[in-house]
Each structure stands twice: as C-alpha cells, then as structure tokens.
Amino acid sequence: MRFSFKPLFKEGSFDLLRIRPVRALLLWHGFPYVFQALMLAMFVLLIALGWGVSAPDGVSDKLYAKTNLVTLLVWGIWWPLMVWLAVLLGRVWCMVCPLELVSNLSERLGRWLGIRQFEPGKWLLSGGLILIFYFSIQMLIAGAHLHRVPGYTAIFLIFLIATAIVTGLFFKHRAYCRGFCTVGLLLNVYGRGGMLAVRPESRQVCDDCSEKWCVNAENRHKLDARSCPTLLVPKALDSSKDCLVCTQCIKSCQPDNMQLQLRTPYYSHDTRYPVTSWPMLLFIMLLSGFVVYELCTEWSVTKNIFLWPVKMVTAEIGYPALGGWIKGVWTLMIFPLLLWTFLGTVTLLMKGAPSLIQAWRQLALPMVVVIAAGHMAKGIAKFTSWGGFLPGAIHEPSGVETIKALTSGADVVPASLLGMPFVAAVSLTLVLMATLFSVREAKLVDADTYRAQIPSILMLAGLFGFIISGWF
Ligand code: SF4
Ligand code: SF4
Ligand code: SF4
Structure with missing residues (x-):
C-alpha cells in the first residue's frame, strides 16, 4: 500500500x-x-x-x-x-x-x-x-x-x-x-511567512458557533482558555503578523475548530498587503541599513568601504569618541535613505509606481524577505564565531579569567563552530531562496505590476550576494 x-x-x-x-x-x-x-x-x-x-x-x-x-x-x-x-x-x-x-x-x-x-x-x-x-x-x-x-x-x-x-x-x-x-x-x-500559524479549520463551524468563545469578552480575563487577549478575531485569521501563538483561542474554542498549522513557507493563501504603513516602512529601511552593515563586517574589504564615510566625518570632526554614534546615524539613517532612493528610483523607471514614496511602500514587504535572509546569514556567522565560547562562559560566567588567559596567551581563542566557506555557501543559498520568495510575494500582491519590482529586488539580493561572496 x-x-x-x-x-x-x-x-x-x-x-x-x-x-x-x-x-x-x-x-x-x-x-x-x-x-x-x-x-x-x-x-x-x-x-x-x-x-x-x-x-x-x-x-x-x-x-x-x-x-x-x-x-x-x-x-x-x-x-x-x-x-x-x-x-x-x-x-x-x-x-x-x-x-x-x-x-x-x-x-x-x-x-x-x-x-x-x-x-x-x-x-x-x-x-x-x-x-x-x-x-x-x-x-x-x-x-x-x-x-x-x-x-x-x-x-x-x-x-x-x-x-x-x-x-x-x-x-x-x-x-x-x-x-x-x-x-x-x-x-x-x-x-509573516513563518511555517507555524494558528488558523480555524472550518469557516462554517465558526459561522455556526453561537457562543464565539474565542472573542467573547467574558472569557478575556480568565487565567486560561481566554478569548484572544490581543483582540484579534481568531475565526478570521488570515495573516500571522499579529498573532502571538499564545494558544488561548485554541484552548477556548469548545467546538475544537482551531488548529496550530505547520505550513509551507510564505503560505500563498494568507492575505498580502499592497502598501506598508509609515512606521513599518521606516523600520524596514532602518533594518536594511543595519543588515548591510552587519554583512559587511564579516569581510574587511566591504567593512572598510562601508565605514569609509564614517571615518572621514569622524576625522573631520576630530573627536573619535563620537565615531560609534556617527556610524549609527550613517548605518540606520543615511545609508538606508540612499539605498532606498536608488532602489525606489529603479522601480519608478520601470513604471512600477507613481512616486518614489509609493515605490518604497510597495517594495518594503516583498523586499523584507531578502533582508531577513541577510539577517539570518549574519546570525549564522555570528553564532559560528561566538558559539565556541559557550562552554567556557558556562564554566566561568563572568569571563574575566577566560579573557585574561586569552590576552596573556595562556589560552587560545576557541575555533569557529563552522568554517566560513560553509557559512558563506549556506548564506548564499538563503539569499537565493529569499529572492525567489520575494518576487513571489510581489506577484501575490499584484500580478500585473510585480515585474517592475523585480530589478530592485534583484539588486538588493545581488548586493547581499556580493558581500557574502567575500566570506569564502
Ligand atoms: S474559533 Fe471556535 S469559538 Fe471561535 S467562532 Fe470559531 S468555533 Fe466559535
Ligand atoms: S494564538 Fe493567541 S494571539 Fe493568536 S489568535 Fe489565538 S489567542 Fe489571539
Ligand atoms: S516578544 Fe514578547 S513582549 Fe514582544 S510581542 Fe512577543 S510576546 Fe509580546
């Protein structure tokens, strides 16, 4: 069988x-x-x-x-x-x-x-x-x-x-x-694209449910099996953006109609939003600058290029203690603005949006898939270099003796958990997969105009790919 x-x-x-x-x-x-x-x-x-x-x-x-x-x-x-x-x-x-x-x-x-x-x-x-x-x-x-x-x-x-x-x-x-x-x-x-999601099994069961335990205000202050404390409507969930997976609606639903689903990534039946809100857009822009910087720090060439304006300005001001703060402003504000102006202009030239701001708001959510992949790549690189220190830190939590031994040469710095070529290969695969998902996200939002966003998505992915290629 x-x-x-x-x-x-x-x-x-x-x-x-x-x-x-x-x-x-x-x-x-x-x-x-x-x-x-x-x-x-x-x-x-x-x-x-x-x-x-x-x-x-x-x-x-x-x-x-x-x-x-x-x-x-x-x-x-x-x-x-x-x-x-x-x-x-x-x-x-x-x-x-x-x-x-x-x-x-x-x-x-x-x-x-x-x-x-x-x-x-x-x-x-x-x-x-x-x-x-x-x-x-x-x-x-x-x-x-x-x-x-x-x-x-x-x-x-x-x-x-x-x-x-x-x-x-x-x-x-x-x-x-x-x-x-x-x-x-x-x-x-x-x-949003995670593989775990709380969803109702049958809309019909919810329509026929008279008590609506999952939203009933009388249940809200119970200790357990509460109606949704986040004020979501579990029977109508079609996105994972706000659901905290707290399982309260699953427990409260007496007809047993709520599920904790394991699904394919970026599930196609979920609702997509054509434009982002302003706080979300600014957050994604900020995040893009941070991720680019974090990826650059793993390769001295890109690190030096990225930080060149920071060094120039810091030297000009003549106050090295301000260097970190200047780096923050460059990474989180100025660089993202330049990057998004470039990427948004490309979408504009492709006639994918009526204005630069509109291009940003349309690009943000599809593009965040690639940004997330870059963030994951940095995460694995960081864990690889920090993880080897864990046994020593558990043994001596303050780390004072360990650092003294390391700096005096009495001990050696723990080796990275994984080789950098392996980390780079995994990271490039992540960025490649994310690029495909990102284009798919844009298409699911608007099948008529998504092609105009593809060059911008490819350019961001290409930038990440170029930086990561230096990790080999
Ligand atoms: S999720 Fe459960 S409690 Fe809520 S409306 Fe549907 S059947 Fe009723
Ligand atoms: S899992 Fe929690 S946050 Fe999500 S819908 Fe259910 S009760 Fe609300
Ligand atoms: S991380 Fe914690 S505090 Fe923040 S939204 Fe989730 S449950 Fe709430």
Whole structure:
C-alpha cells in the first residue's frame, strides 16, 4: 500500500494538534505559563550576573563580550536565534516570552488595584514607539556598545521588564505586545511567512458557533482558555503578523475548530498587503541599513568601504569618541535613505509606481524577505564565531579569567563552530531562496505590476550576494 502525505498536508498545511503529545502540551493549563516563568527566571539570572560588570581594564570589549555569559547568551545566541525562529516559525518566540507573562500579571494587578487602564491609541498600535525603541537600541549598540558590556545588557533587560510592568498597569488588552515591545515590529515583518500559524479549520463551524468563545469578552480575563487577549478575531485569521501563538483561542474554542498549522513557507493563501504603513516602512529601511552593515563586517574589504564615510566625518570632526554614534546615524539613517532612493528610483523607471514614496511602500514587504535572509546569514556567522565560547562562559560566567588567559596567551581563542566557506555557501543559498520568495510575494500582491519590482529586488539580493561572496 502506498503512503501519501496528501491527507495530512491539506492545502500545504498540517495540524500539529493531531500529534497527541503536542496537543496534550498545548492544551495543558500550565502552557505556556511554565515556560514563560522559566524564561523569566533566566532573565533575572542574567541581570544578576551582568549587573555592574564591564570589561577588565586594557581588554577589548569586543572579545570580552564573547567570554561573558550574559553578553554571549543575549547578543550572540538569543538575538540571532530570534531572527531565525521568526523567519522559519513565525512569532514562536512570543509563545514563551517572559515579557508577555510580566505584562499579563501587571495588567491583572492594575485591574485588581482599580487603576484606570487605557486602550492603546492608534499611533501606539501602528508601531511608532517600537520604531523609536528599536532605533534607540541600535544607536546604543553602535555608540555605547550596549551589546559588549554585561552591565549595560543587564540594564537593558531591566528596562524591558520595567516597561512591561508599567504598561501592564496602565494599559489593557496586551498593550505591551501591541505597542511597546522592542522586537514587536521585527517579529511582525519577519514572522509573516513563518511555517507555524494558528488558523480555524472550518469557516462554517465558526459561522455556526453561537457562543464565539474565542472573542467573547467574558472569557478575556480568565487565567486560561481566554478569548484572544490581543483582540484579534481568531475565526478570521488570515495573516500571522499579529498573532502571538499564545494558544488561548485554541484552548477556548469548545467546538475544537482551531488548529496550530505547520505550513509551507510564505503560505500563498494568507492575505498580502499592497502598501506598508509609515512606521513599518521606516523600520524596514532602518533594518536594511543595519543588515548591510552587519554583512559587511564579516569581510574587511566591504567593512572598510562601508565605514569609509564614517571615518572621514569622524576625522573631520576630530573627536573619535563620537565615531560609534556617527556610524549609527550613517548605518540606520543615511545609508538606508540612499539605498532606498536608488532602489525606489529603479522601480519608478520601470513604471512600477507613481512616486518614489509609493515605490518604497510597495517594495518594503516583498523586499523584507531578502533582508531577513541577510539577517539570518549574519546570525549564522555570528553564532559560528561566538558559539565556541559557550562552554567556557558556562564554566566561568563572568569571563574575566577566560579573557585574561586569552590576552596573556595562556589560552587560545576557541575555533569557529563552522568554517566560513560553509557559512558563506549556506548564506548564499538563503539569499537565493529569499529572492525567489520575494518576487513571489510581489506577484501575490499584484500580478500585473510585480515585474517592475523585480530589478530592485534583484539588486538588493545581488548586493547581499556580493558581500557574502567575500566570506569564502
Ligand atoms: S510581542 Fe514582544 S513582549 Fe509580546 S510576546 Fe512577543 S516578544 Fe514578547
Ligand atoms: S474559533 Fe471556535 S469559538 Fe471561535 S467562532 Fe470559531 S468555533 Fe466559535
Ligand atoms: S489568535 Fe489565538 S494564538 Fe493568536 S494571539 Fe489571539 S489567542 Fe493567541
């Protein structure tokens, strides 16, 4: 008898709840709270370990960041892993995120204390504040080496927890996730094509459902099996951009009509949006500059070319301490503006948009697929060079003895986990695949005009490919 996957993969998707242990885990009352609590304990431990710690005198903070457990775990492993997970599996990190637990608890506390709680306004929901937060973090990374100093990283984690508490107290309906979370826009734009998605199985069952447990306001403040705390309408879900995969609607749906689907990447039946909002567009532009810079740093030739204007301006000003901040402005603002002006003009010349701004807004979401692939490429390069330090950092979390041994020559720097040619080959494959998906995304939005966007998409992918070719 021939076995066929077709009945399992109906229209390119498979309901993971058909696997009994997965179903038992996801429907368990302790899920995801126990996992969130464990992650919160990890955050608190990292804060305690990093508090007040900085690189010993005379030691490069760049190398020290790899030997200290806090900076290594947060910036060398968690951050790149989040990018990979978002692209592959959507907002799966949100499933176990400790900050959602903190804001959930403080929202309940605020309600219990009788504090007046506000609905987040339109501007907050558009991601405007998240854009400012993300930009500020990237500037602090460039200018103050937030990612290389364990003490700063501890303050950063405290800031995340504190904002989750304060916004939980004064806002309602999961406001922290919807309008304040630093990585909210990143997960939104990268997670859209992820292979994990919460969707209803049958529209008919939902139409016939009189109770509507998944949206019923009476269920919203229960401890578990709540109606969607994000105020989404689960029965009408057609995109993964806002769904936190918290499984509450799955638990609350008594007709058992919600699924956790494993699907083909960039699922064709999902809704596409022809133009991006302004905060999203600016975020994607900023991200493109950051990713280009990050890719360039792996090859001295491109690194020198990219940073040449920064060196010139810094030398002209005559104040080297400003170099990092100037690099931040160049990477996150000026370079992206130049890049997008060029790419947008190409689309304009191809008659793909009536104006430059319109070209940007049309290009942004298809193009983010390529940007995400570049980000993943940098992630794997970073993990490869940082990962070898993990056993030493677990053995000695402060990393002080390790860095002393390394700088005195008593020990050797751990080898990269993977050879750079292999990393480059994987990265080029990623960019190639992303280019195909990106063109497909543009076509799914508008089959008549997508051809005009192809040259811009190819140019960005070509730029990434050229930089990565130098890693061999
Ligand atoms: S949106 Fe942010 S805070 Fe909310 S669950 Fe996701 S990562 Fe955590
Ligand atoms: S998802 Fe479930 S609870 Fe919600 S409308 Fe459909 S059947 Fe009813
Ligand atoms: S749609 Fe369901 S899984 Fe998604 S955020 Fe709402 S309750 Fe959670």
